[in-house]
Amino acid sequence: MTDQVPASERYKEIAALATTAAQQLRRHERERAGELGEAVAAGRQRREAADEQRKQVVEDVRKRWNAAMEALWDERWMQVKAMPEPDRSAAPSTPDASRRDVQEAFMALYKSLEKTRFAANLLSRRKKES
Template identity: 75%
Template sequence: MTDQVPASIRYKELTALATTAAQQLRKHERARAAELGEAVAASQQRKDEAEERRQQVVEDVRVRWKAAMEALWDERWMQVKGMPEPDRSAPPATPEESRRDLQDAFMDLYNALEKPRFGAGLLPRRKKSS
């Protein structure tokens, strides 16, 4: 004769296996949820830092624009309506590169304004008579 396991014992074994599997699944899901929570928090922190850097670049642009307008105040021929919109066709750059390029462009403008105007220095100065 063959040994047959009673159905009640087999049922208990199967329910024990199912319970163990469910517990392992819940443990795995809790661990995965914790990992995902950390990833979301890290992503949020990176997003906040990127927004802060963006705000710094925007503020630098605003300050340099205001300084450029003040430097150009005596250039009445130049008609400037207001600060232009960002150039979306510009090549990608890091915030640090953008700030450095902005400073370089501002210094180029400032240096150009310090140069003598067209025709200045071409004619000899009149000597003061005593």
């Protein structure tokens, strides 16, 4: 004959397995919640750092724009308008590369204005000497 396990014993075994599985699931969920919490915190820090970098780039661009407007003040023929909106079609760039590009463009403008003014001063001196 076969040995039959009483139903009460089988119930206790199944209940113990369910309890163990529930405990393991809770432990796994706590660990995963901790990992996700850390990931969210790290993401928040990255976003805050990116926002700060964006603010710095915008401020640098604004400063260069204002300096360019001051440099162009004597150029009466040029109609200067407000700072344009960002070009959304521009290629992606890092904040440092963006700052560098803006500085290089500003320096190129400034140098071209110096050359033009130097040439104009030279011509006016020659006319005076004649």
